[in-house]
Amino acid sequence: MFILILRRMLVAIPTLILVSMIVFSLQKLLPGDPVLTLAGEERDPAVLDYLRDKYRLNDPLPVQYFAWVKQVATGDLGRSLRTDVPVTTLIAQKLPVTLQLAAMAMFFALIVGIPMGILAAVKKGKPIEYGANIAALSGMSIPNFWLGIILIMVVSVQWRLLPASGYVSPSEDFWLSMKTMLMPALVLSTALAAYLMRHTRSAMLEALNADYVRTARAKGVSARGVILRHALRNALMPIVTLVTLLFGELLAGAVLTEQVFTIPGFGKLVVDAVFNRDYAVVQGVVLCVAVGFIVMNLLADVLYILVNPRLRHS
Amino acid sequence: MTVSQAAPMPVAPRNKHRAWNKFKHNRIAMAGAGLVLLFVLLAILAPLIATHGPFDTSFTTIRKAPSMAHWLGTDELGRDVFSRLVYGARASLLVGLVSVVIALAVGVPFGLMAGYFGGWTDSAISRFTEALLAIPFLILAIALAAFLGPSLINAMVAIGVSAAPKFIRLTRGQVLSVKNEDFVQSARALGASDTRIIIMHVLPNVVPPLIVQATITIATAIIAEASLSFLGLGLQPPNPSWGSMLNTAKNFMTQAPWMSIFPGSAIFLVVLGFNLLGDGLRDALDPRQDR
Numbered sequence: 001m002f003i004l005i006l007r008r009m010l011v012a013i014p015t016l017i018l019v020s021m022i023v024f025s026l027q028k029l030l031p032g033d034p035v036l037t038l039a040g041e042e043r044d045p046a047v048l049d050y051l052r053d054k055y056r057l058n059d060p061l062p063v064q065y066f067a068w069v070k071q072v073a074t075g076d077l078g079r080s081l082r083t084d085v086p087v088t089t090l091i092a093q094k095l096p097v098t099l100q101l102a103a104m105a106m107f108f109a110l111i112v113g114i115p116m117g118i119l120a121a122v123k124k125g126k127p128i129e130y131g132a133n134i135a136a137l138s139g140m141s142i143p144n145f146w147l148g149i150i151l152i153m154v155v156s157v158q159w160r161l162l163p164a165s166g167y168v169s170p171s172e173d174f175w176l177s178m179k180t181m182l183m184p185a186l187v188l189s190t191a192l193a194a195y196l197m198r199h200t201r202s203a204m205l206e207a208l209n210a211d212y213v214r215t216a217r218a219k220g221v222s223a224r225g226v227i228l229r230h231a232l233r234n235a236l237m238p239i240v241t242l243v244t245l246l247f248g249e250l251l252a253g254a255v256l257t258e259q260v261f262t263i264p265g266f267g268k269l270v271v272d273a274v275f276n277r278d279y280a281v282v283q284g285v286v287l288c289v290a291v292g293f294i295v296m297n298l299l300a301d302v303l304y305i306l307v308n309p310r311l312r313h314s
Numbered sequence: 315m316t317v318s319q320a321a322p323m324p325v326a327p328r329n330k331h332r333a334w335n336k337f338k339h340n341r342i343a344m345a346g347a348g349l350v351l352l353f354v355l356l357a358i359l360a361p362l363i364a365t366h367g368p369f370d371t372s373f374t375t376i377r378k379a380p381s382m383a384h385w386l387g388t389d390e391l392g393r394d395v396f397s398r399l400v401y402g403a404r405a406s407l408l409v410g411l412v413s414v415v416i417a418l419a420v421g422v423p424f425g426l427m428a429g430y431f432g433g434w435t436d437s438a439i440s441r442f443t444e445a446l447l448a449i450p451f452l453i454l455a456i457a458l459a460a461f462l463g464p465s466l467i468n469a470m471v472a473i474g475v476s477a478a479p480k481f482i483r484l485t486r487g488q489v490l491s492v493k494n495e496d497f498v499q500s501a502r503a504l505g506a507s508d509t510r511i512i513i514m515h516v517l518p519n520v521v522p523p524l525i526v527q528a529t530i531t532i533a534t535a536i537i538a539e540a541s542l543s544f545l546g547l548g549l550q551p552p553n554p555s556w557g558s559m560l561n562t563a564k565n566f567m568t569q570a571p572w573m574s575i576f577p578g579s580a581i582f583l584v585v586l587g588f589n590l591l592g593d594g595l596r597d598a599l600d601p602r603q604d605r
Contacts, residue, residue, distance in 0.1 A: 018445035141586035146578030252452035
């Protein structure tokens with residue numbers, strides 16, 4: 001088992017290195033001389049030379065890359081070109097906001113998606129299955145920023161039920177925080193709930209056709225017992241992995257949701273950085289997200305090994 | 315004896331007919347095809363269907379509600395929302411199509427190489443794919459669009475490149491599953507070159523799942539384009555795009571709700587159309603899904 005986990009961890013290393021190369025080369029895509037972007041209005045050759053030297057732009061690419069990796073490895077993602085605040089500080093400030101949004105969205109997606117998927121599999125061929133399928137496809141097709149706009153128009157403007165935008169920290173006022181985050185989290189959860197429903201449905205269908213389910217039925221286990229104790233327990237395994245993979249979708253969706261509801265999170269940080277041409281921040285955020293995703297994947301696989309008896313005892 | 319005689323193509327014409335028959339009787343899939351067709355016609359016939367010019371501004375018709383003169387109302391510059399919507403279909407479908415072509419052009423050759431040659435080539439391509447997949451689709455597209463500069467072409471490149479890893483993975487998996495089949499082995503035994511085996515014997519087996527994935531990716535790409543344009547990183551104003559229409563519309567939510575309602579509905583319907591079509595194609599083309 002430990003060898004299995006160790007091997008899985010080793011495979012993550014080349015992926016991490018490649019991700020760092022991709023993120024590093026992003027800045028090389030910038031059209032024109034990056035020094036001119038850094039210098040802003042400044043055109044004094046002495047200043048430009050100083051900047052070139054400071055950012056090691058005269059060094060060959062591999063040297064630049066290794067210097068950058070060394071810096072990043074010590075936890076230094078550089079400073080915002082705009083505000084001179086360290087990128088890590090900015091990320092540390094914004095991340096909790098997005099994590100709260102993501103956690104709430106994941107919660108809604110789980111409580112809607114999984115029961116709907118089970119129901120669709122059990123009621124195969126019945127109107128319920130068609131209904132659930134159409135609902136899932138609609139959930140995947142609806143642009144979440146548009147759904148956000150419509151909800152704000154109806155719930156906040158017409159009915160005046162929930163705040164339309166902003167963010168309140170849960171430590172400040174827990175209920176108000178939940179209230180402001182409710183609509184964004186619902187909007188963010190639609191596509192996720194749809195994916196979860198579809199995957200639960202197909203995993204359940206597969207499990208319900210398996211031999212052990214037939215055996216359970218033959219020995220007289222109740223229909224409910226078969227579904228919950230035998231089929232669902234096995235079907236949930238691939239879903240655990242899926243949930244961690246959907247982490248990336250959540251972050252990407254959060255970019256748009258935060259924009260619509262003006263939530264000062266991770267997504268808003270990237271978009272504002274893009275418009276301020278604050279490339280250090282964009283680069284830092286992309287790197288942070290990718291590393292987070294690789295670690296989540298790694299954890300999912302380790303978890304999979306730990307809970308799967310066949311792998312645990314190998 | 316020629317190679318093609320010795321190595322029968324596994325995709326028999328009979329199967330193609332069966333797939334078409336299955337697809338034809340799937341009412342939901344046909345509805346999807348209908349929706350897609352409707353938007354394709356709107357895009358092609360835009361100049362004939364639009365009631366006004368998409369750029370025609372007018373001070374007298376600023377933010378007017380839907381009426382006989384302006385079926386879906388007007389925007390903040392007095393432009394006709396219906397006409398901009400019709401022209402906007404062009405940007406959406408074009409981005410959807412071109413970015414999927416880019417994703418296929420990048421993804422399929424690499425996937426074929428990784429699956430067919432295995433070993434070192436496979437490891438290198440697979441690790442690179444994993445690295446690209448580690449960066450969420452939209453975040454990679456936003457970063458690329460940001461660094462390349464905002465424009466429709468850069469949005470297509472960004473979306474296409476971000477979607478490519480999925481095609482590499484899919485192609486590689488399919489190749490692995492047919493590589494050791496008898497018909498490939500016999501072609502090799504008869505001395506067919508790698509290129510010939512890949513193109514004549516392996517590729518045809520990869521095509522059906524690729525069609526399904528491409529259809530679904532068009533849906534994803536259209537949403538991605540709308541998202542980029544919504545953020546201001548796609549098609550630049552004053553050109554009509556559904557995403558950028560929503561971007562301005564969100565500032566007039568209370569005064570002019572029609573500015574938001576219609577472009578969003580258009581995105582929803584066309585994406586739903588491609589998703590329904592993709593699901594139907596999967597049911598028809600992939601016999602393993604039969605349950």
